Amino acid sequence: MGKSVSKWENGQNYPSIEIIIKISDLFGVTIDELLRSDEELTKKVIKESKKLAYPKLKFVFDVFVIAGIMLLVIKLCVLFLNKVTVLEITLNGGSFF
Known part of the structure; x- marks a missing residue:
């Protein structure tokens, strides 16, 4: 945990939302108050x-x-085959083109 906090302090990494919730509970502040104090953390x-x-x-x-x-x-493949070959493949569902 010490390395994590050091990375948070140096801006190398940020805590997960679960950690943010636990920290806000521990210090009795809202998540909004906690996040608004750090713009980069808010963006993350x-x-x-x-x-x-x-x-x-x-x-x-x-x-x-x-x-x-x-x-x-x-x-499109069926339509192309119908144009270039003698095959008459019918497509159900009405006319698209």
Whole structure:
């Protein structure tokens, strides 16, 4: 813990949000009071909280984007094959182009 505190004091590293909560409880101050006394720490906590905020939502969004791109590529391939070959592959779901 001593090395950690030394790094915090020298600006080489910052405490995790769990440590910040424990320190605020120990000294009887709010997290707001604790964070506002150190602008760099405030920025770090905000940055970390944004990373943690929506990881599952981002994953779902990425899956839908990849699925959409795959479906578009498949449809374009089928349309291309229908133009250059005698194959008549039908696509269900109506006309896109």
